[in-house]
Amino acid sequence: MGIEHPKYKVAVVQAAPLWLDLDGTVDKTIRLIEEAAENGAKLIAFPEAFIPGYPWHIWMDSPAWAIGRGFVQRYFDNSLAYDSPQADKLRSAVRRSGLTAVLGLSERDGGSLYLAQWLLGPDGETIVRRRKLRPTHAERTVYGEGDGSDLAVHDRPGIGRLGALCCWEHLQPLSKYAMYAQNEQVHVAAWPSFSLYDPFAFALGAEVNNAASRVYAVEGSCFVLAPCATVSQAMVDELCDRPDKHALLHAGGGFAAIYGPDGSSLAEKLAPDQEGLLYADIDLGAIGVAKNAADPAGHYSRPDVTRLLFNKTPARRVEHFSLPVDGEAAAETVAPTS
Incomplete structure (x- = not known):
């Protein structure tokens, strides 16, 4: 009798957050989790920093402008702390729905923020809280860094070997290889939106970054779930306080996708300004066929030529x-004998 390979339905989010509204975005997150569960999904993936939304203000003007407009304080106050009523609410929703959720959020820990992905199991338990290893460019004015423990793959019953990265972590060859080497089977590639600096920054656009997700699927011989947020008109109206700023950020930008281990597209994509869930039925048995051709950390590697320090x-x-107690002090603590 052969190996039983898990087969199940996955859901990928394409939606706008209620920007800088923690409670509102948590409620929307829960509605999406419930919708995915009602449609039979066993795994749902959310965009980068979906809670409370990506900090678009860092790309729109100077740090002083962002502080003066109140964005810095609001972003901090509306970021999600692990031991908070909102986090408890999310864990309860995941438990009620009985699926596995990969959340994307700004995590508040003490006085610092981190670009985080929380993996929550169907019992509402925390599988892991990972943080983006190196925030990208202007993101470093907002977020701290993760560490090597955040490049991890987790073996989950009925789901397979699950991992996640954020945005341009998918342009880091060594980080990707660290994940491939752990025999990742299902990968969440979380993206914020692809409408920033369009069309004059091609590297930030959908074509390049969806290609990064697709290449990850082929390189890693794994399924890639690529959630992507949209930018609402309300966000544009709040951020673009001068006419020229309307050239920097546009409504829409949603290009969520699901890819198979051969790089094929597994779900019909939504319009860039449309909100909803993408679904696909995946069969982990397809991974063995893909790796038969090219297993990057197995038979297709050459560790005698190149290898990774991790x-x-x-x-x-x-x-x-x-510190050890010094000899004199130790002698004073010994009770005298009679």
């Missing part, structure tokens, strides 16, 4: 330790 130890900012 430090996956969590980078702790503080290490707690105790």
